[in-house]
Amino acid sequence: MKRHPRISLRRPEATSLNRINAFNKADVKVFYDNLKDIQNKHHIQPDKIFNVDETSISTVQKNSKILAERGEKQVGKATSAERGSTTTVVCAISAAGQYIPPFFIFKRKRMNALLLKGSNPNMVASVSDSGWINDSLFIDWLQHFISYAKPSLTNQVLLILDNHESHISLGAYNLCRDNGIIMLTLPPHTSHKLQPLDLTFFGPLKSAYYQECENYMSDRLGKPITQYEIVELFTNAFNRCSNLEKAASGFKSAGIYPYRPVDIDTIQPYCSQNTSFQITRTQTQNSAINNQVSDNQIANDSIVEVATIEQQAPVLQNLVPDPQNLISQDCSEQVSLSDIVELPVMSPKIYKRNIRKKKSIILTSTPIKDRLEEKENKKRQRESKDTEKKSKKQAETKRRKREDENRKETRKVRKNLKNIGDFGHLEEKYKKTEKEKNKNDEYFCIFCNEKYNNSETWIMCHVCKNWAHELCTDQQSTSTGYKCDLCRT
Structure with a gap:
């Protein structure tokens, strides 16, 4: 490490194989081409370019580092529970620094006004069975977004978002077309590189939220964090982190505004990147070291085995160059890591099914409408089939239940007749069929x-x-x- 000051020991960020495969030249180029076409056609200003994404917050915080006695093996700090409940927060920012008020989605059946205790007056919330966003909730958020972004058919807004299924629906398409919203999707699994919210805002926001949770647990000993406190804690963190610099820096880092696409030629799969490093030695030093090595080999062939270590020491000192001299020399050549070791090459993934590959698209374009209508029709057919299967299953359950009741009644009658005695004619009398039971009595x-x-x-x-x-x-x-x-x- 001292010989190579440019190298440091780092903990790598976990990157899934989907993200590695998706972040490629072709898909990224499609996104920037779509963005350029929209800008050339509509000339959208930075205050009308927005990015929306969802993030999750939990009632169980991640504790920060603390001071502890050296040598202590276990250092603990209190949290609300082992596993907390997750709440989704929908955030949106513009390239000019405007923040749309967050939209909370709780994992509940019914909404309670106390859930928004301590929030800003313009924040809103809703509920879902899973705690995640869906088609209908995204349409509700779009209406919330329209009330603050003020889009129109003459002053259109560009909304950049990911390819989540909840964002792609016929209802969202019609609402955006009627209100002048142009939706552009990112390539799948590339939000860690191309989404402004992920690049500069969500990281500091999560850290500030966890700090608020730690302060809450320290001030109120023994009181856990519930769904009724997370909005107030999140609001404090949001007000502290939401500034113009973070929003503008996110769009600049992604190359969205100003329009500076990522250098596509440098994009390579993570497992096959050719890491190059510099060898700080001149050609003269190379030849000198090679001559010393060859001379040393000849000397070793003729040297007597009883040579002392003191006699070999000067030879080794002359052979090994001084590291300080190597560092001080100017760089003369670069060696790629692939020239030293054989790097593994990722083989293309083979799918057993014909899966349509997703890519960056303009969701509000006309060709997408036909696809969305087809998707909506398939969804309705699937729902009708599910309803029909459910009704058939219920009818079958009722029939089996009726048969079981009749069977139990027959057993009960037979048991009673056996207790009274062997009266065959009475037993035959009680053996009524289903048709006879349905007949009207006289x-x-x-x-x-x-x-x-x-x-x-x-x-x-x-x-x-x-x-x-x-x-x-x-x-x-x-x-x-x-x-x-x-x-x-």
């Missing part, structure tokens, strides 16, 4: 004993539940209903 008039028919008016006694012709009765009824002569006595 009724007779309690006065004239005539069989029931539909041509005459009948009345039932509310006490004994027997039927009679209305003409056969005295047609006298009480407040509770008709009461026959037999029940009056």
Whole structure:
């Protein structure tokens, strides 16, 4: 490390294989070409260029480093729980430094006004079953965005976002087209390099939020952080981090505004990057060292094995160059890492299914509408099929439940008959089929004993539940209903 001051020991950032494969020359070039076409056509100013993205905050914070006694093996600090609940926050910034008020999404069934305790007056919130954003919630956020960005058909707004499925829907397309919003998507899995919010804002924001959580836990011993406190803690962190420099720096780092695309020629897969380093020695030193090595080899062939270490020391000192002299010399050549060792080459991923590869697109362009309508139709057909399957499953469940009840009733009757005795004719009487149960029972008039028919008016006694012709009765009824002569006595 002392011989090479340009080299330092670093902890690498975890980068998934999807991000490594997606961040390539072709996909990045498509994004910048789309951005250039939009700028050439609409000439959008920096105060109308926005970037939106979601981030998650938890009720369990990541503790920062603390001072502890040297040699202590375990150093602990209190957190709210082992695993906290996650809340999604939708943030948007412009290249001119404007911040759209955050939009919170809680993992709940019903919204409670106390969840926004301690927030700024312009912050809003909603709920979802999973705590993540979906199609309908993104449309709600777009309406919230329109109220602050003030887009119109004559003064259009460019909205840069990722390729998440919740952002791509027919409802969002129609709303953006009607209000003058141009949506441009980033290439998949490239937000760590091309998304302004990820580059300069979310990192400091998360650190400030965790610091607020630590201060809360220190001031209120034994009180955990719940969903009712995270908005207030997040608001304090948001107000401290939201400044013009971070927003402008994010768009500048991504090459969006000012328009300076990433140097595409330098983009290479992470596992096959050719790391070059400098050898600080001149050609004269190279030849001298080579001559010394060859002379030393000849001397070693003829030297006697009993030579002492003191006799070999001057030869070794002349052979090994001084590191300080090497560092002080000017750089004369560069050696690539691939010239020294054989680097692994990533083989292309082979898919078993024909998966349509995603890329950067202008979501509000006309060709996308047909694709979105097709997607919406497929979604409706899938929902109708799911509803039909669910209804069939419910009907089958009811049928099986009815069969089980009939089976239990039959077993109960047989058991009772066996307890009474062997009465075969009674057992046959209780074996009624489903059709016989559905038939109407026969009724007779309690006065004239005539069989029931539909041509005459009948009345039932509310006490004994027997039927009679209305003409056969005295047609006298009480407040509770008709009461026959037999029940009056």
